[in-house]
Amino acid sequence: MSNVEYKRALCFASHANCGVRATVEDGTITKLEGDPECTVSQGRVCERMDFQLEWLDHPKRCNYPLKRVGARGSGKWERITWDQACAEIGEKLRYLADEYGPESVIFSHGTGRTDEWYEGRFFNLYGSPNLAMGGSEICWCPTYTNESATYGQFAAAFTAAKTGCVVLWGHNPAQSGDFPEHWGYQDLFANDPDAKLIVVDPRCTEYAANADVWLRLRPGTDGAMAMGWMNVIINEELYDKEFVEAWTYGFEDLKKAVQAYPPEKVAEICWVPAEKIVKAARMYATCLPAYLPWGLATDAIGRNQAQANRAKACLKALIGINKAGQTYLAPPNDVLPHATFEMPEMLSKSQRDKQLGSDRFPFHSWPSYQMISDAQSRVFHHPYFLSQNATCAQNWCAVSEAIRTGKPYPVKGLIAQASNPFSNLSNTQDVYECVKLLDLVITHEYTMTPLAMLSDYVLPAAGWLERPQLWGVGGGGPCITGVALTGEAAVPPLYERRDNYEFWRSLAEGTFDEETCEKYWSWQTTEEAYDAMLEPQGTSARGAITDPVFNPSPEEWHKMSDPKTGQLYGFGTPTGKVELRSTIIEDLFDEKEALPYYEEPFESPISTPDVAEAFPLILTAGSRVMPYYHSEYRQVNGCRDRYPEPHFQIHPETAANLGIGDGMWCWIETRRGRCLQKAKLDASVSPYTVAAQHGWWFPELPESEPWLGGWFMSNINMCTDNDPDNCCRLSGVYNVKLAQCNVHRADDVPFRSIFG
Structure with missing residues (x-):
């Protein structure tokens, strides 16, 4: 008789992390299905589930540590042990630190494949501020920085069922992998025929085809569109006057700024009829509560990125923040944030100041993180350095320049984990040439990506079915979602694969002395590390599988008093208010940049x-x-x-x-x-x-x-x-x-x- 077990996991086939029930017979997974008891997905899974068993033991998966023995890119490898690989890598990393400085080693990771605190801890101990180059630089973190400077946190909402109007701005959950969100919208529109949908997108997505208003704007003109909406909302006095008066800073300045963007002018810029712009703005401001979730498009447009995202952040603020079904910020709580484990205090200020690109572009690097963190600590009672963002924001154009020129200092080494820079970095020919110039390339990966093919060492990664998973802790505040949910490994890692924490711990053992490893890498397994993260919530990695933790999410918590000090929480900004005029940006740059504005793309029919x-x-x-x-x-x-x-x-x-x-x-x-x-x-x-x-x-x-x-x-x-x-x-x-x-x-x- 076979031995049958049922394991409850969280799917990392995308970053949606839906609950999965795995049937395991005699140590082999025989079936995957949605977990009806999962709080996130409630038994639903997407079509990616259909091939996860094929992927688990696919012939193209990396299974053993490999060392390059031929010329880079020759495809000639030697199979070695993890101990040998980490010892040799550690020796090379120590050499690079001694010869060129630890800042000469950079890091790249992919989307939703790793917990950032592992690499943060390693790089802070090693002494390099240069992490992470890759997808996060143009995905989520730009919005995160802008909204943190505006509200003190990233804006999130998970009450779509109460929403009267949804705005999908450069965002298509039907194809992007955000399926719990996609299912939530399906339920919303199925159950509430009066709910409105606005889509801002150059393409006719699945949602655009069914929208009440679809704005097919010229690509890259998002900032102008947002300024145009605010022009209508402010001039027609459709904004939340009580909230704006009590809880915003710089409204009169913003009111003046948007006068340069009447609907007729925005129509000329965006190639969208003015009457449709007015209709969308009015719908957003009157069909409350209205929800404008994060969308990738404005993170990745380059030249006007920050100001376009600032305009969208201000647009959200005009109808009120911290309201159910609208823009919501998770309240302060006792969850240990990632920074507690990343140990940013181990990286000296002199090393932080060496972060590539931070001198020329300080708004997405340590100068702004520290200013935002100082403001947040008033609300959160600890400086946590925007850790999730700080480990996701290396500047690729500055890295490329340093690799090619050696200025301001040489870049010699790259560690990449679950990342394909040939896909997520711009100007891929430059990526290829830069990789060829590096002295050391280390890859921890599921399969032989183009970067892995050019690496010196390729180490096999355990997938989500082979490792425990943690969802909801860390992120935009001490806890962005107010939820702590875990999943268990369905099977032990196959072959010689190791999960993310075990990779960094193994690398640390090859790089640092025994005392450092005993002190800072004391957890023997990923599950032990998760237990430490979840301890403040009174649970463990095992406990949160069946009993996820929910932190209370009161509306308008910014009006609540801190039980320790008696002061109002307010917002985690320098003024304690939503900053329509950003004091942080003004301090970093000048008063012109403190208010959002539109600028043409670097290359367009208008600018070039x-x-x-x-x-x-x-x-x-x-x-x-x-x-x-x-x-x-x-x-x-x-x-x-x-x-x-x-x-x-x-x-x-x-x-x-x-x-x-x-x-x-x-x-x-x-x-x-x-x-x-x-x-x-x-x-x-x-x-x-x-x-x-x-x-x-x-x-x-x-x-x-x-x-x-x-x-x-x-x-x-x-x-x-x-x-x-x-x-x-x-x-x-x-x-x-x-x-x-x-x-x-x-x-x-x-x-x-x-x-x-």
Whole structure:
């Protein structure tokens, strides 16, 4: 008779982390299904669940530590032990620290694949401020920084059922992987026919097709659109007067600033009729409560990123903060934040000041983090240095410059964990050339990505079914969601894979002395580390599986009194109010930057008409498609069979003028480079715009030079830009969304035998 067990896990096939029930027979997982007892997903799972068992033991998975023995990119490897790998890596890391300084080693990670405090602890002990380069720099953290400077925290809401109006701004939960959110909206609109939906997006997404108002704006003009909404809301006095008067700073200054953006002018900028802009603004301000969740688009537009996100943050504030179903900030509580475990105090100020890009772009680096942290500590009673953000915000354009020039100091080493920089960094040709210049590249990964193929050491990573999981602790405040929920490993790690904590602990043992490891890496397992994080909530990693912790979430908690001091909580900003005029930005830059404004993309028909003459189409890059998650799962049959090739959307009239038919392979080309994708004719796309998918590579191709998994063939980031002069002026965030491009038939495709 077989031994059958049922394990309760949290799915990390995306960052949604839905609850999963795994059936395990004699140590082998035989079935995965939604866990009906999970608070997050309540038994629902997305189609990615269909191929997770295939992925668990896929032939392309990394299973053993490998050391490069041939030339970089030759595909020649030697299998070694973890002890040997970590000892050799540790020796090399100590050498780089002694020879060039610990700041010469940088870090890159992916989206939702790691807990940031592990690498934070390692790098703070090692002495490098340069983490993390990768997806977070242009995904969530830019909004996080802006909203923290505006409200004192990241704005979250999880009461969609009470919401009267939802605004999806550059956000498509149906394809991006945010499925609990997607299901929540489905329930909302199914149960409340009066609930309104506004979509701001250049593409006709699943939600746009059913929206009450769809604003098909010109890509990159989001800041102008937000300023236009505020013009309507303020001038028509539709804002929450009581909240604005009592709890905002700089309203009169903002009122003056938005006068430069009447709907008629915004219509000219955004290519959207003025009456639709007015209708959307009025709907948002009157169909309360109204919820405008985070969307990736404005994090990734480069030049105007910070001010566009600031405008959206101010827009939310006009109708009130800390209200159920609207913009909500999790209240102070006793959860230990990530910084408690990252130990930022171990990194000296002199080392923090060396963070690449922090001198030129201080708003997305340590100068602003410290100012925000000082303001937050008044509410949270401890300085936690915005740890989640500080470990996610290395400036890629500054890193690239340092690798190439050695200024302001050399960059020699890279540690990458669950990351594919060839997909998430702009100007991929530059990424490739920079990696080739490094002395040491270490990768902890699930599969041989293009970066792993160029690494010196590749260490195998345990997936979510092979490790315990923790959801809800840390993030935008001491606890962004007010929830602590855990999952258990369904099976032990296969082969010689190690999970995230075990990787960093093993690396620490090879790098630091015995006393340091005993003191700072005392937990033997990930579960023990989670127990320490959850102890303040009176639970453990095991306990939170069946009894998740919920912290109270009162409305308008900013009006509550601190039981210890008797003072009102207020907001975690220097003024204690929502800062429509940012004192932090003003201190870092000047009074002009303290209020949001619109600036044209670095490359557009308006800012660079000469470029637009040669490259007449506007590229908006980064489209997602289920069931992929960023660049993952391209080698999984259960996924690739459903969506085998990359596509870009183009208007039929535009395609006809270019001699392009539906399904034709085409070159998408900008001043930086070009890539191959298939045309998908779509009349909903503007005739002046093409929308391309991101994340494409071809793991079935050889893993040695020149192929390296075909990283260059259909990768839209061959076309994007990372010139520091074209980045966001405040934050240095690079652009992975926008460019002027042209498109032509790929009659000269040199890979015809591969593509067919």
